[in-house]
Amino acid sequence: MRKVFIFLGPPGAGKGTQASSLSRHLGFPYISTGDILREAVKNSTPLGKKAEEFMKRGDLVPDEIVIGIIEERLKSKDCLQGCIFDGFPRTTAQAIALEKMLGDALVKVLFIDVPDEEVVRRNSKRRVCSSCGRIYHLETSPPLKDGICDSCGGQLYLRDDDREEVIRERLRVYREKTAPLLHFYKEKGILTAVNGEGSIDEVRSRLLAEIEKLDKA
Ligand code: AMP
Numbered sequence: 001m002r003k004v005f006i007f008l009g010p011p012g013a014g015k016g017t018q019a020s021s022l023s024r025h026l027g028f029p030y031i032s033t034g035d036i037l038r039e040a041v042k043n044s045t046p047l048g049k050k051a052e053e054f055m056k057r058g059d060l061v062p063d064e065i066v067i068g069i070i071e072e073r074l075k076s077k078d079c080l081q082g083c084i085f086d087g088f089p090r091t092t093a094q095a096i097a098l099e100k101m102l103g104d105a106l107v108k109v110l111f112i113d114v115p116d117e118e119v120v121r122r123n124s125k126r127r128v129c130s131s132c133g134r135i136y137h138l139e140t141s142p143p144l145k146d147g148i149c150d151s152c153g154g155q156l157y158l159r160d161d162d163r164e165e166v167i168r169e170r171l172r173v174y175r176e177k178t179a180p181l182l183h184f185y186k187e188k189g190i191l192t193a194v195n196g197e198g199s200i201d202e203v204r205s206r207l208l209a210e211i212e213k214l215d216k217a
Helices: 015-026 033-042 046-056 063-073 092-102 116-124 164-178 180-187 200-216
Strands: 003-008 030-032 082-086 106-113 126-129 135-137 191-195
Touching: 003 015, 003 180, 015 030, 015 082, 015 200, 030 033, 033 046, 033 063, 033 082, 046 063, 063 092, 092 180, 106 200, 116 126, 116 164, 164 180, 180 191, 191 200
Parallel strands: 003 082, 003 106, 030 082, 106 191
Antiparallel strands: 126 135
16 A cells, blocks of 8 residues: 655754655655745756746745646656655645545654744755755854755855745744644654654654654554
């Protein structure tokens, strides 16, 4: 049966870092709507042109656009065994659409819980490689050489939406539109909350412990 993991949590909770690491561990593809949209903006595709203004101000891209992206992505063969979602779904309409797409898949929702002050601190210090997408944090996981990616030598940059005023708006949008999904998934009995404070490895171990429980279930 197809296994699907959904990462929920405020911006900067560590969803991207943890979900991509878990994707390597389990051998399932990592699907980040944020990455797909940023790539489209970078390449000025029709999708990127539609999404750019929403993203710049920290708002959500309209549901029908994002749902369309995921419908296409799930058709790929690499998703047959399972996949890991980061940043999708973000609204109840997206969650309902995803349920229809997944049918009888085994779904587990992992909520990474991090307080607001920590969210602002983490996002403003986040740097991303413009070439391979690797994520750094200037305090907790800095690159060996300033501004340069350890993995591929690419340039590191601060995402437009990681500026403080935009982070605060993203948090507001998260609370209004995404946080209700916690209730939605809790009711279905598939939500697990994990403490997102501490080092990347500590959080990773907590998540793996939860995932192992699913394997034994
Ligand atoms: P992320 O990298 O997940 O923080 O996403 C960055 C930005 O992309 C968000 O602030 C939204 O503007 C847009 N975005 C990513 N995923 C979604 C989604 N599921 N629904 C709507 N907008 C999204």
